Amino acid sequence: MRKNNMSSYVNVLSQVLQGTEDEAGAMNDDFEKMRKAIDDDKVSELSQADLQAVVDNFQRGTDSYEQKLNQLEQASAPVRILGKHKSLVAAFRTYTEACQAMTNSIDVENQAVDVAAFNQSEKTQENAMEKVTAATQRIMTSPM
Numbered sequence: 001m002r003k004n005n006m007s008s009y010v011n012v013l014s015q016v017l018q019g020t021e022d023e024a025g026a027m028n029d030d031f032e033k034m035r036k037a038i039d040d041d042k043v044s045e046l047s048q049a050d051l052q053a054v055v056d057n058f059q060r061g062t063d064s065y066e067q068k069l070n071q072l073e074q075a076s077a078p079v080r081i082l083g084k085h086k087s088l089v090a091a092f093r094t095y096t097e098a099c100q101a102m103t104n105s106i107d108v109e110n111q112a113v114d115v116a117a118f119n120q121s122e123k124t125q126e127n128a129m130e131k132v133t134a135a136t137q138r139i140m141t142s143p144m
Helices: 002-039 048-074 079-104 115-140
Strands: none
Touching: 002 048, 002 079, 002 115, 048 079, 079 115
């Protein structure tokens, strides 16, 4: 029963992490496009249609992260890793919120980006993902 519980938990964790990686890959080209436009001070040269496509893609990804966060919150973590699981969920929640903040930083109508919010979101995402990775490693190396 206990091994089964850990096995089932690891399965959920693996699905969430693989799905997160897949979503991040699907959004990367749009992120790079926005990063370059911001760095080159050319956001206003992106059309409203281009910006809307980026926002739509980012929102799809963020919505998917919300679903993954719910999966993690609902996962039945074995008692001995409960603290590590809670750290993982908190870091994933921070990551998801930062992704939403990045999406929200793009103003399609005015063809602009709140650069400070975009940059802060990027830093927060990086820090949160490091914490997700660290928590995952602690969980996976826990004695079964």
